[in-house]
Amino acid sequence: MSADRVRLRDLLRGVASTLPDFTTTQRGLWNLLRLKPDTTLSIGLRFAQLAAAQPQATALRFEDRSWSYAEFNAWANRIAHALAARGVGPGDAVALLFENRPEALACALAVVKLGAIAAMLNPQQRGELLAHSIGLVKARAVVVGDECRAALESTRYAPSSSSDLLHYRDGDGGAPEGYLDLRTESAAARADNPQQTAMIRLRDPCFYIFTSGTTGLPKASRMTHYRWMRSLAGVGQLAVRMRRDDVLYCPLPLYHNNALTVSWSATLSAGCTLALGRKFSASRFWDEIRSVDATAFCYIGELCRYLLNQPPKPGDREHRVRLVIGNGLRAELWDEFQQRFGIERICEFYGASEANLAFVNGFGLARTAGFCPMPFAIVEFDAENDAPRRAAGGFLQRVAKGGVGLLITEVTERAPFDGYTDPKASDAKLLRNVFKAGDCWFNSGDLVRDQGFSHIQFVDRVGDTFRWKGENVATTEVEGVLNQFATITEAVVYGVQLPNADGRAGMAALSLSADFDGAALAAHLCARLPAYAVPLFVRLRSAQETTATFKFRKLELKQQGFDPSMVNEPLYVLRDRQRGYERLDAETFAAIQRNELRF
DSSP states (O other), X not given: OOHHHHHHHHHHHHHHHTGGGHHHHHHHHHHHHHOOTTSBOOHHHHHHHHHHHOTTSEEEEETTEEEEHHHHHHHHHHHHHHHHHTTOXXXXXEEEEOOSSHHHHHHHHHHHHTTOEEEEOOTTOOHHHHHHHXXXXXXXXXXXXXXXXXHHTTSSOOTTSSSEEEEEOSSSSOXXXXXXXXXXXXXXXXXXXXXXXXXXXXXXXXXXEEOXXXXXXXXXXXXXXXXXXXXXXXXXXXXXXXXXXXXXXXXXXXXXXXXXXXXXXXXXXXXXXXXXXXXXXXXXXXXXXXXXXXXXEEEEHHHHHHHHHSOOOGGGGOSOOOEEEEEOOOHHHHHHHHHHHTOSEEEEEEOOTTOSOOEEOTTOOSSOOEEOSSOEEEEOEETTTTEEOBOTTSOBOBOOTTOEEEEEEEOOSSSOOOOBSSHHHHHHTEEEXXXXXXXXXXXXXXXXXXXXXXXEEEEEEGGGOEEETTEEEOHHHHHHHXXXXXXXXXEEEEEEOOTTOSSOEEEEEEEESSOOOHHHHHHHHHHHSOGGGSOSEEEEOSSOOBOTTOOBOOHHHHHHTTOTTTOOSOEEEEEETTTEEEEOOHHHHHHHHTTOSOO
16 A cells, blocks of 8 residues: 555544544634634633633642632732732733742733733743843843742842842742732732733733744744634644543643643643643653643653653553643654553644644644644755755745655734744744745744645754755754664764865764664664765763753754864764774874865
8 A cells, every 4th residue: 555545544544533522623623713813812811711611620730739710710810910000011021930830820821811921931041041031021020939039130130120020939938128029919919800801812912932042042932812822722622632621741841832832722722620740750750640640741752752761660551641742752752652651642743932833633643743724835945055945936846745845834814923022033034935926934944744635744953954965964863763772862963064075974962871882883873874864973971961841952062073172072983884983082083184084
């Protein structure tokens, strides 16, 4: 049977599997069609409606505590009224600096109920980096949890500054000197829904979500109520299809859209329970799943790999989880992850904080980021010039089915691009005159594979793909082959510059569970990769550096390259594929620099 027929068969089976949830999928499709930017609707109004319809249902669990929809709504309302008394109103930005805890979510809901914008700061940032993030959004006020005071006080936004600094403690005691006590002020405030909540339109902004800043300073992308509610309908109702008695566990940080948008909107789509984790722990993960009685959880790809790297345990399948929702689960890990942990359905999606469209695997197909019913295209990309390839007439060219290219999505009234706080950064993400004069498309910056039937598979970030020997090398595909090698626990692939050579040669930073066998690794890679894609250099590390959302930090690795004077970790080079990887010392490095060793 041809690959197309197999895909069509699996797709039809997937569509049939949605029939038991027909009412939910119908509601999701209807909401997607009816939602328009000028509609009067918002996150706060949706939560208030659920609090009125099912006041005793559990909205949130955190460790040994829980809140009903009525209790959490009243809590957020009191905070909202306290902020309003301090002058916070529609359009104002309120920066929130918390680690994962219920107060962070209550404050976020309070801010958006006022028509204000919650700027979700990364509590791992310090100094000028954190000050840069706060300054980007021109925060009217900053609300800080006690656990993050040291981070805030490392910036110019200290208690002596003129900005409103509000402190929200967790437990007894007042606010530190120089801070306003939001917990005490909100405890005495009214608990009814703010009047502003009923006047917010979907096109109004609700959150600022910051990019990770792995290759520069963070940017603040705008999230509107429209995009958030479309996630509720398209991801929550149409694809995830949770029920009212479900519990979704989320250990991901609330400043990340997988938590704040995907997880929270999916639970509010069904009126079920969000179980918030303080932070992700691979060793405690399944114990926490059982403690909150979760039936679903949200992931990012590296989380799944960390779980697979844990030693198998008898309790790996002793849980009630039947579905998971997330992005970045690599194709080579998909089947093993699903089988080992007994996951019935993997609802992979593709999206970005600033993207105007999303893809979601609503039919339970294997190894796909799903489909999107809105206009998108996969176009040819020139990796050498780091730009989409334009034909003689100046327009872009679509790749053939099965091909890999740059994903772009059309910007329309129904799929607007909300952009960043920086207009120049916003304009840089747009492509114009793409297929006809005057059209406008969002540049995702991602290479994907066209799987047919409007489905895609993520391949690589544009900046991570490099060109060697006249061929494009996708780092994620090389990492996938490396991760199949028994002793490799983590693999990071990137391109490095060689003297007098066009393009970049492949290099891999590896973390191992046993001694390094350079000959066996070379044989493994040469048998599974094209010759041009086999990394020429290897760097051994005890652990890889990651961002708070488990993205590998590659910038420093690229800058240090394979220079022994800059790297205090073991380095290896593939001079002879039969002998395998051999130690790279200062003498060998000098020979490469003199162009005496060629590859």
